[in-house]
Amino acid sequence: MFCFQCEQTAGGKGCTGKAGVCGKPDHTAVLQDALTGALIGLARASKGKSPGAAADSAVIDGLFTTVTNVNFDDESVRSQISRVLMEKEALGAKAEDYDMASLWESDEDIRSLKTLILLGLRGMAAYAHHAAALGYTNPEVNGFFYKALLAIGGEGTMESLLPLVMETGQVNLKCMELLDKANTETYGTPVPVTVPLAVEKGPFIVISGHDLHDLKLLLEQTKGKGINIYTHGEMLPAHGYPKLKEYPHLKGNFGTAWQSQQKEFDGIPAPVLFTTNCLMPVRDSYRDRIFTTAVVAYPGMVHIGNKKDFTPVIDKALELGGYTENHPMTGINGGTEVTTGFGHGTVLGAAEKVIGAVKSGDIKHFFLVGGCDGAKPGRNYYTEFVKSTPKDTVILTLACGKYRFNDLDIGEIGGLPRIMDMGQCNDAYSSVKVASALADAFGTDVNGLPLTLVLSWYEQKAVVILLTLLALGIKNIRLGPTLPAFVSPNVLNYLSENFSLTPIGTAREDLEKILA
Structure with a gap:
């Protein structure tokens, strides 16, 4: 291989x-x-x-x-x-x-x-x-x-x-726009919401991945059965959609990002449904409670086919019974709740307040700190970066990389939280919409805004999002924790010369350079 x-x-x-x-x-x-x-x-x-x-x-x-x-x-x-x-x-x-x-x-x-x-x-x-x-x-x-x-x-x-290569990024922008339309027309425009990280006692199901359609079907099939539903990983932003929030048994979020699942699922008294990646090799302590659907599959696991009958998952939840007492959990930094729902609909709805805060000097800079999380050393950079940002800056975030810092309380600016979770990795379209609207408001292009993109990557969805940003002509992106092995020195040199694509350094040094 x-x-x-x-x-x-x-x-x-x-x-x-x-x-x-x-x-x-x-x-x-x-x-x-x-x-x-x-x-x-x-x-x-x-x-x-x-x-x-x-x-x-x-x-x-x-x-x-x-x-x-x-x-x-x-x-x-x-x-x-x-x-x-x-x-x-x-x-x-x-x-x-x-x-x-x-x-x-x-x-x-x-x-x-x-x-x-x-x-x-x-x-x-x-x-x-x-x-x-x-x-x-x-x-x-x-x-x-x-x-x-x-x-x-x-x-x-x-x-x-x-x-x-550039056309791939251009077409992906249309694909992300299509998915944004599909999600918002089906489930409503996301609204800000605070999501608890604790799990209530009793039967429950954890649903991971990105597919909101599968979540909706699971919520429908578990109505009135005494089973609570908890999101995991990239499914967290589902809590912001009005038509999904209508289900009272959609309770909270279980655990953190994908790379911690082998520890967090150890002996879990509930089934876990994977609708998409990221599935890791399954350990014996929870092997009997992993279910897959759509194109996700793992040897020996029960696969839910195209009919989307989640009865085996429901039966396993009732059999295992969940925790006997309320089960507290925390984020990486010890927080007990996180927020989400700050898609382009919400942020642009507060555009006048945001623009006013920039003009008054209350907001000096925007950072988009987002992308994939992973287990490789070096990803604490993103936690340190967010912790070190000045109080007059705003952090927009998306995808599972946010679990490095989304449970931090770093305050507000003008009634807006300094950390705004815009959604899943595919919700990068929201960041493009917001950046474009701000650029129009200030009579400049995106590169003329007080905005810096600090991205983490792990897999191929992050790759295509980067191609989309480059196709839009966005420059001075910082990328880490390491550069892709499949990018040759000549291609990297082309990207550096034409887009000022730069590998991350240390959090404090990068911040000093950005804000100089």
Whole structure:
């Protein structure tokens, strides 16, 4: 096997041997390469264009399956491969599938650019999958998957691939806009809410991942059954949606970010439903209570199929019974509650107050501190950074990286909290909307605002969000905790020269440079 798609890849170079750092066995990684090769074969057969809705769904689900910490199950991956091959055969084409070894062994710069595109597609497929679950699709987004996959399997030059890298980011902005529309039209515009971290006594279910549709179905199926529902990880922002808040048994948030699950789920007296990543290798102390759905799968775990009948999860919750007494929990910094719901609807609703605070000098600077969390050392930088920010600055945040600091109480400015959680990683669209509106209000572009992006990354959704920010021309982004192994020195030099993309240093030194 060879895999270097996540931030924690072995030695900062790539995972080889019997398993990846994520715990994925070599045989599963090889199958996922075969799935990617089949997807490129389908794009070849369709001549880089969408042949229809069934193929679109197979492509999106196939790409999503290969995102880090999503699918560890060989049979599930084989099923996805068969689905893709069936769509290719329906075209009556004989196009060969792509051998991924030719990508990993190609010229360093070409490999780097093609990998940026491929990983961007994987991240974008996750967002397209969630939108499609709510009945929202975009033909331009779906068609781009084929165009880009065809290019990945072709010859390619620096001159032909660099524009495609930027186009991947541009198309992803449309995909995130689509998902934002799907979520808000289905569940309402998020509103600020305080979410407790304690778990009440009695039966409960923990739901992890990103898929609000699965959460809604679970809430419906558990009504009146005496079972409470707790979000985990990236599902936390669900508490801000009005139509999900209507369910009184949606109680709070369990635990912190994904990389702590093996400790936090140890002996948990409740089932955990994974709707998307990040699933880690399952330990014996809670093996009998992990359930998966959609493209998430793990050997030996009960999988909830397309009918979305969560009866096995409900039965397990009643069987285990939950905690016998109220169970207090805290965030990383000892806080007992967190806030969320500060999407673009809320922030722009207070635009006059925000703009006034900037003009009066009450707000001197905005920081977007967001992205993925992870277990690799160095991520305490983000906690230290937020703690060190001056009291006249505001921290916007999103994705699971916020668990490093979202339980901190660092005060308010003009009635607004200094930490505003804008949502999941796919809610990066909210940050773009807010930044664009502020730029318009001050007669400048985003780069002219007192705004700095300090991002953390782990997997492929973070990659495609970065590509979107670059495609928008946003500069001076600080990225960490390490730079991607798949970015070659020449490509990194291009990004540094054209976008001033900079690796993080120390929290205090970076703050001094930003505010100088």
